[in-house]
Amino acid sequence: MSCTVRIASPLRSYTAGVPALAARGSTLAEVLANLEQRCPGIRFRMIDEHDRIRPHMRLFVNTSEARELSAVVRDGDTVHVICALSGG
């Protein structure tokens, strides 16, 4: 399965500034593993050591928020990585 991953600006130091990349995988876990191979270090900034999405990160598959890395990703989907932060 091939999808597009749209990268929030705080993570673009890992993608050489590129805002969207193609990635392969049939679940979010596989997509992020594929992304990690090309952008080393990016996964741990989003996902903790117990495979939980970090508190200030939100992952969407198309327009649906995914709370688990087991979420299904289909061919042609867009995965959105969004940062959620409040305050100064």
Next chain:
Amino acid sequence: MADTLWIGTRKGLFGLRADGARRQWKLAGPQFLGHIIHHVVQDPREPRVLLLAAKTGHLGPTVFRSTDRGRSWREAARPPAFRKVSDGEEARAVQRVFWLAPGHHTQAATWYAGSSPAGLFRSTDGGEHWEPVAGFNDHPMRPKWAALGTPDGEFLHSILVDPRDPRHLYIAISIGGVFESTDAGGNWTPLNEGCEADFLPDPSVPFGHDPHCMVQHPARPERLYQQNHCGIYRLDGPERRWKRIGRAMPKKVGDIGFPIVLHPTDPDTAWVLPMDGQSVWPRTSVGGKPAVYGTRDGGASWRRMDRGLPHSQAWFTVLRQAMCADTHARPGVYFGTTAGEVWASTNSGDSWRCIVRHLPEIYSVTHAA
């Protein structure tokens, strides 16, 4: 090399480089603009190397390494992280890398890191790959040692490696206490006798204390100093009981604070920066009149050192990593405030001047040469 102060802030990293006389300081940066920098530490074994503990508001914690005195940085390939757990086990995740400490001088590539929640990590390849120190992180008593915690999680800091023995380690946990290992972190023993914990129902507990900062003198490694939530203490091994040397501080000032800094060669000389620990714990300078206090007799007496500091309406807070000394024969002493000012004394605290203002909230001030 010129004296440099590395300033870790809530919004990035700055450098202050001195001229030869330490009169003029030139500000450089920011690097890592927007990143939360908890600690920046030069490697005393290889001065070109620096390690930096960072995260951002959004992103998880990590460590960066420089091999060119801070000009460029590369992220660790495997940052500090707890081991994966089995079903039913507590799944702790590193929220912030809070403290960095170089290993023993005979172990050139070894570093230690302390985290919140309280975890101890070790790298044996210069900070590129980090492993949990299982002897502490999985110690059956660890959940009890750091049981009280705070909503932000307890902090593991003040990682000390005995210069006489690389297997002899100390750590401090806020809140949890001081712990000692004599087998390179395989096992740990509380070392809190004599320290007070007046916020607990039983102030005489063996652990559960709140050490804010602990230091060991390189020329007299059996001596530890500690600035605690409940006073200033000294321990002279092999004695295992801390003595509250803060009792000699003026009563109206008290002996509460975050940092404690040692003279580079004189084990009897130290500096603290008291804060207001009354009622609701403002944690600002006492009465709005900031002052460093210095001792030259191991804490038997203290001298107020406030020449050049504001004499009223200055409500400083100085965090535990945000005060340091340099290595000159008459050492300079430096501190950074949560209001973004750095203050310097090039005469060991006798007089002070502000060398930079308007930085973000300062978390860490460390000296590099």
